[in-house]
Amino acid sequence: MVSLVLVSHSKLLAESLVHLVRQMAGEEVMIGVAAGAGENHDDFGTDATQIAQVIQEVDSPDGVVVLMDLGSAILSAEMALELLPEDVRSRVHFCPAPLVEGAIAAGVQASLGNDPQTICREACQALQPKAEQLHFAEPVSPAVAVSEEVAPPVESGELHTVVLELTNAHGLHARPAARFVQTASRFNADVRVANLTTGSSFVSAKSLNALATLGALHGHQIQIQAHGEQAAEAVEALKKLVEERFGEAAVSAAPLPVPPPVQATEPQPSDERILRGLPVSEGVAVAPVFHYESLPPLIPDYEAQDTSAEWQKLQTALEKVRRAILERQREMVSRVGEEEAAIFEAHALLLSDEELLENTRRLIQENHYNAARAWKESVDEIVARFQGLADDYLKQRAVDVQDVGNQVLRELSGEAHQKIIFREPVILVADDLTPTETASLDLERVQGIALLSGGATSHSAILARSLGIPAVTGLPMRVKQIPQQTVVALDGFKGEVVIQPDENIRREFETRRTRWLEEKQRLLATTHQAAVTLDGLTIEVAANVGNLTDAQTAVQNGADGVGLLRTEFLFLTRQTAPTEEEQYQAIHQIGMTLQGKPVIVRTLDVGGDKPLPYINQQPEANPFLGVRALRLSLQQPELFRTQLRAILRAGADTYLRIMFPMVATIEEVHQANQFLQTVHAELEAEGLAHRWPIESGIMVEIPSAAVVADALAPHVAFFSIGTNDLTQYTMAAERGNPQLNYLNDALHPAVLHLIGEVTNAAEKHGKWVGVCGELAGDVEAVPILIGLGVRELSVNAAGIPRVKAIVRALTTEQARQIAQQAVACANAQQVRQLAADFLKTLPEVSH
Structure with a gap:
């Protein structure tokens, strides 16, 4: 392993830096310190003799990398080199990287067993991410030569560039990567992208495989560069796509949820008969085993004589497979919905991946490979790159590439796709x-699926959940040794497979399966009924909606209304502001879909994190605390006025309410209500039909609004608590930061205290309180929220049947008691344990 020597004018600095490097690189890397001057090296300066001595102390057959701080340190190090024996001197590598950042990068690279050249190269690039993050005017150029792949080739035309952070859940995984490629491919420009966080090289933005193998995850910074005729437009479009989180922020229609596991006695067979894996799709099943083996496609070994004909043969196969994939997607949309079926759109895009096609074409043209062999070799190369990634989520994309690759190979060989019957x-x-x-x-x-590989985020697992098939993955190899036709019991709740269960266990599993299926049907059968507690209190269970499709799904799932209509879908995917008529038509259509049930329309909730291209917004260091939501609307009076006119007009023959987001002060409420009064007067004067009076409320997302709720209550018709942001602001923890997930539990007693403040103020003034954040659909939170005084729960459409079932299973007194206990807890973990134990006491919920 390569050793490191840190040369510094300050002994204290160098020794502290060693501690920091060890935190990053571990204890295995040998690190020597040659720092300071004087008798005990406590004075500032450097000593060539000491440097030479330290180099010899840590000398390694793999080499020694020396990092230095200031000018005279370099001179001393060069003098030290002359004092070393020839064999030691030949192994020493001076690295011109910055001392602190370079030492950390070098330590990590040394711990990985890399050679001195790689260590120096990585250390020299250590400042680049910092420079990009701080928008430094000039790019940081290391003093040593680095790989030419670090920057894309600059050809004719101005180079356009932007640095962005990936804020969607999984970064550039299959579907966002597909949208990225689709967007880049629309423009006549050479577009490249690099992952600054990992220090990757630039790759083509028009290659799905090259893009995904960047390993660009949530929170990573990427740099996009483009040159060519439409370079500026390409960069702007990709910037917009990334900043809109690839559309993932919008709520999409989801399949109806299945209830939590039915409680059952533990199976009693010996451990040898129980195989444990990862539960990825809930449910239980008992049936004989069938081992499915996917035979590899046939690959002919002839040499291509007519390369043009061979290339055309591949093009024909690609087109046939593309049509088959899109047909499969249409079929799956009807079975599992658009979101889950979208993976097949990414599959189709793989067929036109420029890197994959170029590699295949080259093998056919230059090596005279036949089409099948060339295609397989190109696919295998990309699969290997995916499998070599560190992130498990991205590793699983190798399965998708192999899937598409095999379909093409089967088409080339004439093998028909077989349905598994x-x-x-x-x-x-x-x-x-x-x-x-x-x-x-x-x-x-x-009846069930048992797999050795895959995970909860694999596309096969997602489809299994959508299709309602119980599934367990990550099982040990022993599952492959179970004889064909052997009966097993599969538990998709616990992630277990019981081999040859005895009669008692079989009956237990079969009973659980029957009750599980019956429970699913029971929830669906009663979802259109009101949610009334055992002592007669009605709780309105509404839906959070982001578009017309969501609204239609909400009605199908028994929504009592729409507790949150996000109007951002009208504003975010365009270059100009929507007109009043466009907004009116969209909102009116959703209102009509709800068939007289109330729809709460939230006014525009965007800001620096979701900037609009047609609004001049100044860059903000922390957009979550900046000009956003109602603050933005009040600063953009024409935009606000147009939206209010559309909402009031759309409510003329539909039951609309209006809600202002991110209110902090009573002055903001007064200003918003004054806007509303002015718009009403305009419409009245113009003789245009509109809803008046209209119920207007506010979202409680900022702690200040909760604290002064008593003062706000006389001026609003209702409160709707946005628990996602309320938690973020209460706990001072950005909810998109995975390192702070432990702080972002809305069941924290501090958040519950604030919710209680709001419900107490509302009750005092005869107003009602709803919750439209994710907490409203959290089954453990439902009793607590009702006990705190919440009377409307607005959830994703899929959660409506389950939430209604919980409401019907409890009394308001039970809810009040559990809420009091929850508020008295010390942390969110205690609250969740309390809530889980309480749910077990409700027979309609626990069985």
Whole structure:
């Protein structure tokens, strides 16, 4: 392993830096310190003799990398080199990297076993992410030569560039990467992207595979560069796409949830008969095992004589597979919904991936490979790159690439795609299933899926959940040794497979399966009924909606109304502001869809984190605490006025309420209400039909609004608590920061105290309180919120049946008591344990 020597004028600095490097690189790397001058090296300065001595002390056959701080340190190090024996001197590498950042990077690289050249190169690039993050005017250029791949080639035309942070859940995974490629491909420009966080090289933004192998995750910074005729437009479009989180922030229609596991006695067989894995799709099943083996496609070994004909053969196969994939997507939309079926859109995009096609074309043209061999080799190379990534989520994308690759190979060889059909019910056992194989399952026969590979975020797991098939992944190799037709019991709640269960366990699993299926149907059957507690209190269970499709799903799932209509969908995906008529039509259509039930329309809730291209917003260091939501609307009176006119007009024959987001002070409420009065007067004067009076409320997302709720209550019709932001601001923890997840639990007693402040003020003034954050759909939170005085819960449409079932299973007194206990807890963990124990006492919920 390569050793490090730190040369500094300050002994204290160098010794502290060693401690910091060890925190990052571990204890294995040998690090020597040659710092200070004088008898005990306590004075500032450097000593060539000491440097030479330290180098010899840590000398390694793999080499020694020396990092220095200031000018005379370099001179001393060069003098020290002359004092070393020839064999030691040959192993010494001077690195011109910055001392602190460079030492950390060098330590990490040395701990990985890299060579001195790699260590020096990485250390020299250590300042680049900092410079980009601080928008430094000039790029940082290391003094040593680095790989030419660090920057894209600059050809003719102005180079346009931007640095962005990925704020969506998984970064550039399959679907966002697909949208990124689609967007980049629209422009006549050479567009490249690099991951600054990992220090990756630039790759083509028009290659799905090259893009995804950047390993760009949530929170990573990427740099986009483009040159060519439409370079500026390309960079702007990609910037907008990333800042809108690839559309993932919007709530999409989701399949109805299945209830939590039914309680059952623990199975009693010996451990040898229980295989444990990861539960990825809930449910239980008992059936014989069927081992599914996907045979590899046939690859001919002939040499291509006519390369043009071979290339055309591949093009024909690609087109046939593309049509088949899109047909499969249309079929799956009807079975699992658009969101889950969208993976097949990414599959189709892989077929036109420029890197994949170029590699294949080159192998055919230059090496005279036949189409199948060339395609397989190109696909295998990309699969290997995915499998070599550190992130488990991105590793699983290798399955998607292999899936598409095999479809093309089968088309080239004339093998027809086979639907997986069984003569009797089975538990399907396999190494893994591709999305295509999962979509091809015979749902009448496949009772469960048991896999060696895959994870909860794999696309096969997502499809299994959407199709309602219990599934367990990550099982030990022993599952492959179970004889064909052996009966097993699969528990998709616990992630267990019981081999040859005895009669008692079989009956137990079959009973649980029956009750589980019945419970699903029972929830669906009663979801259109009101949610009334056992002692007669009605709780309105509404839906959070982001577009017309969401509204339609909400109605199907029994929503009592819309507790939050996000109007951002009208503003975010365009270059100009929506007109009054456009907003009126969209809101009116959603209002009509709810068939007379109330719809709470939230006014525009955007800011620096979701900037609008047609509004001149100044950059903000912390956009979450900046000009956003109602603050932005009040500063953009024409935009605000147009939206209020559209809402009031749309409410003329629909039941609309209006809600102002991110209110902090009573002055903001007065200003918003004055805007509303002015717009009403305008519409009245113009003779345009509109809803008046209209109920107007505010969102409580800022602690100050909760604290002064008593003063705000006389001026609003209702409060709606946005628990996501309320938690973020109360705990001073950005909710998108994965390192702070432990602080972002809305069941923290501090947040519950604030909710109680709001409900107490509302009750005093005869107003009602709703919750429209994620907490409203959290089954453990529902009793607590009701006990605190919340009377409306607005959840994602999929959660409506379950939330209604919980409401019907309790009394208001039970809810009040559990709420009092929750507020008295010390932390969120205690609250959750309390809530989980309480839910077990509710028979309609726990069984």
